[in-house]
Amino acid sequence: MSLFNVYPLFDITPVKAKDVYVYDENGTQYLDLYGGHAVISIGHSHPTYVEKLQQQLANIGFYSNSIQNPLQQQLAEKLTAISGCKFYELFLCNSGAEANENAIKLASFHTQRHKVVAFKNAFHGRTSAAVAATDNPKIVAPINAQQAVEFVDFGDIEALTNILAKGDVCAVITEIIQGVGGLDEASTEFYKTVEKLCKQFGTLFIADEVQSGFGRTGDFFAFQKHEIEPDIISIAKGMGNGFPVGGILIHPKIKASFGLLGTTFGGNHLACTAALAVIETIQQEKLLDNVEEISTYFIDKVSQISGIKTIKGRGLMLGLEFDFPIAELRKELIYNHQIFTGSSKNPNLLRILPSLTVKKEHVDVFINALTKALELKKV
Incomplete structure (x- = not known):
């Protein structure tokens, strides 16, 4: 049986990984500044993470949500403590797409409305309602296009107001920093106005923190910079450091009932253990402080490189925009300098999404490689 061919692949086969490095079958070392789409938050094969997962697997790895699982409550408590999101309730699932799907479904249940507003260049996942909002x-x-979704320019308050005034929108969903779309972030005034309009028109405000959450921006959640309080917050990616786990934080005004949401694998023992290990490591190693320090250092260094048009994003969710498509630059970096980077919907944008454990010496390696690659391009 062959694989269903939907992924364009680099000709590299990683077989081992440690912190910010991955190694292929030939023993070649690669500096990972992409983390598998921002998934690797505390470094590959972190010893705390590995030890706790091994211990949990030796006891019990899975049972359904028909029994007590104290790890879920532990995770909810730890998540409250590190994020500061008091009073929210937690529903666990398996991925970012599933998190956004459940967020939209819950908003529709709560408001008894059917329409969603999303923003242009958004990416919210590949499940039914989530992909319709992408x-x-x-x-x-x-079949996805049957969903009632209206797209608005990122930052267009007038258009948003006119749509919400019709009274049929269950949710406004937005990434605080657009990931796949190209690292754009609107103003604090915009997010505060969205929050106000949602309250005015009885619509729920969903903050998609799937990529930007769990410390990637230096704040635990990207929305916290803007001092807003979303009704639902979706989480995944860096939450499990590679183990499939996601969830939504739900404002207490939204009431639960038996059967309202459900999942077979969501919140299983191994998933909770992975997320708890991530939170513990972020706290013990002061990784939020490291994000701030390394981000400042990185931005200062790349600012000195001619040819970079714009530096976008914040924390360790960064994009370098050029005046040319970066596809060949990425190939040069990965094949000739052994560095993983990312792309986006913006063909001129190089995405940088390393583990939160990345150090200045790793940045220096990248700066040196990028400088050489750009000089080669001029030649």
């Missing part, structure tokens, strides 16, 4: 027609199948 601004990429290439990945929206006809």
Whole structure:
């Protein structure tokens, strides 16, 4: 049986990984500044993470949500403590797409409305409602297109107001910093106005923190910079450091009932253990402080490189925008300098999403490689 060929692949086969490095079958070392789409938050094969997962697996790895699982309550408590999101309730699932799917479904249940407002260049996942709220027609199948979604320019308050005033919108969903779309972030005034309009028109405000959450921006959640209080917060990616886990934080005004949401694998023993290990490591190693320090250092260094048009994003969710498509630059970095980076919907943007454990010496390696790659391009 062959694989269903939907992924364009680099000709590299990682077989081992440690902290910010991955190693292929030939023993070649690669500096990972992409973390598998921002998934690796505390470094590959972190010893605390490995030890706790091994111990949990030796006891019990899975049972359904029909029994007590104290690890779920522990995770909720630890998540409250590190994030400061008091009074929210936690529903656990398996991925970012699933988190956003459940967020939209819950908003529809709560408001008894059917329409969603999303923003242009958004990416919220590939499940039914989540992909309909993703601004990429290439990945929206006809069955998904039945969802009632209106797209608004990122930052366009007038258009948003006119749509919400019709009274049929269950949720406004937005990434605080657009990931796949190209690292754009609107103003604090915009997010505060969205929050106000949602309250005014009885609509729920969903903050998609799937990529930007769990410390990636230096704040635990990206929305916290803007001093807003979303009704639902979706989380995944860095939450499990590679183990499939996601969830939504739900404002207490939204009431639970038996059967309202459900999942077979969500919140299983191994998933909770992975997320708890991530939180413990972020706290013990003061990784939020490291994000701030390394981000400042990185931005200062790349600012000195001619040819970079714009530096976008914040924390360790960064994008370098050039005046040319970066596809060949990425190949040069990975094949000739052994450095993983990322791309986005913006063809000129190089994405940088390393583990939160990354150090200045790793940044220096990248700066040296990027400088050489750009000089080669001029030649």
